[in-house]
Amino acid sequence: MNRTSAEMDRLVREVLSDIAAEADINALPADKDLRDALDIDSVDFLNFIAALHEQTGVDVPERDYPSLTTIARCVDYLSKASVADS
Amino acid sequence: MWRQTSHARRVSAQRTDNVQVWSAARAALDGLPHGAGLNIAHEAVDRHVLHGRGGETAIRWLGKKGDRRELTYEQLRDESNRFANLLVGLGVVPGERVFVLLGRVPELYVSVLGALKHRTVVCPLFSSFGPEPIKQRVNLGSASVLVTTAAHYARKIVPIRSELSTLRHVVLVSDDVAPEPEDGVMSWALLMGEASSSYRIGPTSPEDPALLHFTSGTTGTPKGVVHVHEAVVAHHATGTHVLDLRAGDIFWCTADPGWVTGTSYGIVSPLTHGATLIVDEADFDVDRWYGILQSERVNVWYTAPTAIRMLMRAGTKAVRGHDLSALRVVASVGEPLNPEAVIWGRAAYGMDILDNWWQTETGGIMIANRPGLAVKPGSMGVAVPGIEAQILRRDPAGHLEMNDGEPAIEPPGVDGELALRVGWPSMFRAYLGMEDRYRKCFAGSWYRTGDLARIDDDGYFWFVGRADDVIKSAGHLIGPFEVESALMEHAAIAEAGVIGIPDPVIGEVVKAFVVLKQGVVDDPALRRDLMAHARRKLGAVIAPREIVVRNELPHTRSGKIMRRLLKARELEAHG
Numbered sequence: 001m002n003r004t005s006a007e008m009d010r011l012v013r014e015v016l017s018d019i020a021a022e023a024d025i026n027a028l029p030a031d032k033d034l035r036d037a038l039d040i041d042s043v044d045f046l047n048f049i050a051a052l053h054e055q056t057g058v059d060v061p062e063r064d065y066p067s068l069t070t071i072a073r074c075v076d077y078l079s080k081a082s083v084a085d086s
Numbered sequence: 087m088w089r090q091t092s093h094a095r096r097v098s099a100q101r102t103d104n105v106q107v108w109s110a111a112r113a114a115l116d117g118l119p120h121g122a123g124l125n126i127a128h129e130a131v132d133r134h135v136l137h138g139r140g141g142e143t144a145i146r147w148l149g150k151k152g153d154r155r156e157l158t159y160e161q162l163r164d165e166s167n168r169f170a171n172l173l174v175g176l177g178v179v180p181g182e183r184v185f186v187l188l189g190r191v192p193e194l195y196v197s198v199l200g201a202l203k204h205r206t207v208v209c210p211l212f213s214s215f216g217p218e219p220i221k222q223r224v225n226l227g228s229a230s231v232l233v234t235t236a237a238h239y240a241r242k243i244v245p246i247r248s249e250l251s252t253l254r255h256v257v258l259v260s261d262d263v264a265p266e267p268e269d270g271v272m273s274w275a276l277l278m279g280e281a282s283s284s285y286r287i288g289p290t291s292p293e294d295p296a297l298l299h300f301t302s303g304t305t306g307t308p309k310g311v312v313h314v315h316e317a318v319v320a321h322h323a324t325g326t327h328v329l330d331l332r333a334g335d336i337f338w339c340t341a342d343p344g345w346v347t348g349t350s351y352g353i354v355s356p357l358t359h360g361a362t363l364i365v366d367e368a369d370f371d372v373d374r375w376y377g378i379l380q381s382e383r384v385n386v387w388y389t390a391p392t393a394i395r396m397l398m399r400a401g402t403k404a405v406r407g408h409d410l411s412a413l414r415v416v417a418s419v420g421e422p423l424n425p426e427a428v429i430w431g432r433a434a435y436g437m438d439i440l441d442n443w444w445q446t447e448t449g450g451i452m453i454a455n456r457p458g459l460a461v462k463p464g465s466m467g468v469a470v471p472g473i474e475a476q477i478l479r480r481d482p483a484g485h486l487e488m489n490d491g492e493p494a495i496e497p498p499g500v501d502g503e504l505a506l507r508v509g510w511p512s513m514f515r516a517y518l519g520m521e522d523r524y525r526k527c528f529a530g531s532w533y534r535t536g537d538l539a540r541i542d543d544d545g546y547f548w549f550v551g552r553a554d555d556v557i558k559s560a561g562h563l564i565g566p567f568e569v570e571s572a573l574m575e576h577a578a579i580a581e582a583g584v585i586g587i588p589d590p591v592i593g594e595v596v597k598a599f600v601v602l603k604q605g606v607v608d609d610p611a612l613r614r615d616l617m618a619h620a621r622r623k624l625g626a627v628i629a630p631r632e633i634v635v636r637n638e639l640p641h642t643r644s645g646k647i648m649r650r651l652l653k654a655r656e657l658e659a660h661g
Contacts, residue, residue, distance in 0.1 A: 020626075021618035035369065036150075041214060041626045042370045042396070043560065043592055062372055062400045 002082060003056075008075045015051045016071070019044050030072040058082060100474060101507075107472035108511060111323035115358070118287060125290040126297075126318040127202035130357035131166060132287070134159040142334065143362045147192050148378065150368045155192055159360075162199065165192075165278075167285035169200025172277045176231065176255050180205035180288065183227045183298065186343075187211045187220065187234040187242070190367045193259045193274060194343060197233045198353060202296055203287050206231075207312070209298035212344025213238060216625030218572050219308075221246045223300050226310050226518060228252040233274065235261045292316035292511075298518065299346045301446040302565030304554040310518030311346075311446045318354060320450040320472070320512035325355035327471050328442060328454045329386050330415050333360035338378065339388040340366070345562060346446040347419055350512070351388055355450075361386075372400040376408040383412035390420040392560045394427050394439060395591045402434045410435060415457060417442060420561025421593045422549040425463035441466055443549065445535060446563075447527070449512025453547050465546040466539075473510055477502040477541050478532065484553060492530035496540070501550050504539040505532040555649045557586030559594050564628055566649060572623040573598055573633075576616060578606045583639045583647040584630060587656060598630035599639055599652060608635045 003011065009030065017025040020038040028037055040048070049060050052074070058081040060068065068074045116133045117124050134140065140160030147155040157165065173184065184201040186208065188194040194210065201208035209227055211220060220242055224232065229252060234243065236258050243256070259274045297313040325331040329351070337356040341348035356363055364382050368374060370393055379387065397404070416431065416439045423441035431439035442454035443466040453475055455467035469475040479487045479494040480503050487494040496502040506513075508531055517524045527534055538550040557564040566584040573582040581601040586594030600616065602608060613633065620629040640648040640655075 018614070018617075020621070021614045022622040039214065039216070039621065039626045043595070043631065044626055046591070047631065063404070066371060066373065 003079070005075055005079060008078055009071060011055055012052070012071050012074045012078070015048060015055060018051065019048050028071065030075070031070050033069050034071070035069070052078065056082060104472050104474060104507075107323070108319065111319045111472065111511070114326075115319065115322060118290060122287070123290040123294075124292040124315050124318065125202065125205070125287050126315050126321075126354055127166060127199045128287055128290075129318050129322065130354055131159060131163050131199055134360050135163050139333070139360055142360065144357060145192060145195055145363045145365055146336075146382065147190075147365045148367060148382075157192060157195075162196070164283035165196040166199035166203055167283050168278050168281040169196050170204040170285040170287075171281040172257070173201065173204045173206060173231065175277065175281060178204070178206060178230055178255070181207065181295070182230040183207045183209060184231045184233070185209045185211055185224055185227065185229040187213055187215075187232060187238055188259060189213045189235075190342060190365050191259065192365070193233070195353060195363075195365070198343065198349070202315075203285060205288060205290055205294060205296075207295045207298050209300070209310075210343040210349055211300075212342055212627065214625045214627045215242070215344075216621065216623050216628070217242045217246045218623040219568070219625060219628060221249055222307060222568075223310070224250050224253060226300070226307060227298055231255045231257065233257045233259065235259050237261050239271070290315050292319075293515070295515065297349060299349065299446050301346075302556055302563045302568060303523075304556055304565065305567050306565075308565060308568060309520060309523060310516075311514045312516040312518055313449045313512060314515050317350075317449045317512035318358060320510055321350050321355040322358040323472065324451040324454075324470055325351070325359050328440070328451045328456045329355070329388060329417055330457045331356055331359040331361055331386060335359070335361040335385040336364060336383055336412070337361040337386045337388070338364035338366070338382070338384045340370075340375075340393060341388070341390065341420075341561075346449070347388075347390075347561075350450055356386075370396060372397060372404055376404060376410075379410050379413060380408040385412055386415045386417075387413060388417045388419070390561045391418055391423045391427065391441075392420065392592045394418055394423065394431070397434075398427060398430050399591075402430075405434045413437070416440065417454075419444065419451070421558050422464070422466060428461060428463035443467070443537075443547070445537075447514045447533070447535075448506065448510075449514060450510075452506055452510075462542075462544075462546050465542075465548050467547065468545045469547075474507040475541075475547065476505055476507075476532070477539060478505045478529065478534070480538075480553075486529050486534075488529065493532055498541050498543045501538055501540045503553060504535045504537045504547065505529070506535065507531055508533050555585070557584070557594050557596055559586065559589075559596055560592040560627070562627060564596055569596060569598065569620070569624065569628060569630060570647075573600060573616070573620060573630075575623065576619045578602055578612060578616065580604075581639055581647070583649055583652050585649050585653040585656065587653075587660075595632070596628070596630045597656070598633045599636050600633060601636055601639055 013025045144159045144162040145157040184206045256271045296315045300308040339352040438461040440455040444452045455461045477496040569584040570582040580603045583599045587597045589595045640651040
């Protein structure tokens with residue numbers, strides 16, 4: 001299943017707001033560092049990755065975690081990975 | 087019979103040895119010049135300068151964004167002197183409480199050491215705490231001074247500022263956020279710039295309070311654990327015995343100073359040895375961590391089971407590309423390290439990961455696998471030199487069997503409560519303002535740890551579990567009551583029960599069960615709102631990762647929520 005960038009952006013924000021429920025995710029600039037902007041710790045981050053996997057089927061190896069620092073980078077990564085899969 | 091006699095003889099010989107261990111440990115430190123006492127900061131910093139090692143690196147700071155900063159022992163002495171003078175300038179007197187709410191930045195280390203020099207009591211708070219835990223701790227500790235950043239201040243302090251009645255001064259370390267001018271709020275850079283870099287530490291009794299750390303209990307508010315300057319004797323000695331610390335070592339303790347490990351072993355112990363501290367501002371990341379171990383040539387690495395299990399997930403392949411040949415000791419603390427992790431460590435790092443055990447109350451490592459002793463995977467090791475540990479007999483209700491004022495001790499192989507004979511230098515001296523709760527921790531001449539364990543025939547201890555409902559998540563103790571209280575402040579919640587659910591990576595995760603008030607509709611928006619409320623109040627580390635709505639919760643006859651039953655049902659349901 002291929003999503004547009006806008007759809008992917010929405011999905012990433014959706015998943016994020018389930019984890020950092022206290023934050024206004026829609027107002028978060030796509031290029032802002034997630035760990036700086038939000039109060040999320042490494043456990044939250046693992047849950048974030050797991051939820052992305054659940055939603056998109058994309059498996060994110062540990063090695064690639066550093067690429068998922070902003071919403072924009074997540075969208076980019078997930079879009080590329082879904083294309084590679086299909 | 088023979089065995090008991092031999093045991094008794096061994097115990098009495100050990101007691102004499104223990105006294106000698108601590109007097110030798112005291113002799114390894116300098117004391118303040120002219121017999122003015124014992125001060126942690128002098129032992130950690132100033133004495134190295136006096137010994138001609140002022141040019142060596144004390145702190146090597148690695149910023150999140152790749153920036154680096156180094157402080158030599160001489161610079162650290164001068165900077166901490168400035169901070170002590172800053173406190174003088176604010177009119178803060180010895181004995182007052184200085185709280186520090188900072189990420190792992192050099193200013194944190196300077197503040198802690200400077201506050202110790204000025205003989206104030208310093209409390210580093212974990213910077214991920216939300217406003218609620220901060221408020222509770224600042225008020226329990228009657229803080230006079232808070233050192234934090236403008237961002238933390240705006241987000242976490244402003245909403246509760248009017249409720250922090252003892253707080254007179256806030257000192258802001260600069261970051262991206264420009265602070266609003268405000269009464270009692272000052273700039274770190276400005277004050278430090280004006281402060282002199284020479285400061286003479288006043289007479290410090292080894293029994294003067296020095297450090298304050300909060301720990302969570304099952305019920306009520308967190309407890310403020312008070313440690314005195316004499317604790318440095320144990321910090322130093324255990325650094326030798328367990329971590330094999332030597333002058334000039336590159337040492338990396340990955341714990342945040344907001345937790346006791348990050349202070350005792352992330353600041354004090356390695357500095358007393360003249361080691362170089364690696365301070366990494368960033369959070370856990372596999373490649374970053376292996377990169378640091380390699381490029382900084384780390385000799386001694388003190389970390390936590392949660393981190394080790396996350397590294398295990400990345401596999402031995404992630405290690406292979408890195409040169410870890412400088413590494414001499416890998417140690418772990420926070421919760422029992424599972425045997426698989428010890429075995430994995432042998433394959434991954436070519437050495438045993440040395441698990442050890444201690445608590446906020448003990449101030450330093452008490453039981454340990456240590457260099458030179460055979461490691462039994464899954465065991466927390468043996469009592470460190472100077473410490474006598476035993477297993478006390480408990481009845482099913484948790485009461486000890488007392489004979490002539492002393493508790494009965496279990497033989498090897500029987501579960502009971504782990505206890506330590508009182509009198510080691512880093513033993514806590516009080517729960518701040520809670521005399522009764524402090525006294526309850528002792529039975530005869532033993533400190534009761536609240537941990538259940540057993541000892542084997544070789545003197546190795548094996549952790550069994552907590553004697554209470556305290557949740558251990560990622561190595562941190564979380565009091566269910568604190569979480570429940572915060573949840574109860576939400577308008578929709580009638581009742582809350584909080585437990586820990588076993589988790590393969592972080593030990594336990596915090597899970598909450600709530601009953602909604604009459605008429606409240608349970609829908610996804612409400613769930614999200616509950617979660618947001620908990621995280622806003624408590625911060626990510628303490629807030630539940632999951633909140634479940636129930637129609638009712640199990641109660642005792644007296645009306646208390648039966649967390650144990652809640653937990654048993656939960657474990658049964660998920661097999």
